[in-house]
Amino acid sequence: xxxxxxxxxxxxxxxxxxxxxxxxxxxxxxxxxxRGAAYGSGAGAVGLVFGGCAG
Numbered sequence: 447x448x449x450x451x452x453x454x455x456x457x458x459x460x461x462x463x464x465x466x467x468x469x470x471x472x473x474x475x476x477x478x479x480x481r482g483a484a485y486g487s488g489a490g491a492v493g494l495v496f497g498g499c500a501g
Contacts, residue, residue, distance in 0.1 A: 468475065
């Protein structure tokens, strides 16, 4: 026992593991975000074009 009633440090914890995972997959996350933004803007443009013709 450490005598202070506090648990000892056992590693980086969940937050550290999440940060390490994000660092390892940064390029995949960026490309996925860019693909989503492109899809969203394309879908919005199509919606404006065809939505304007229907009215």
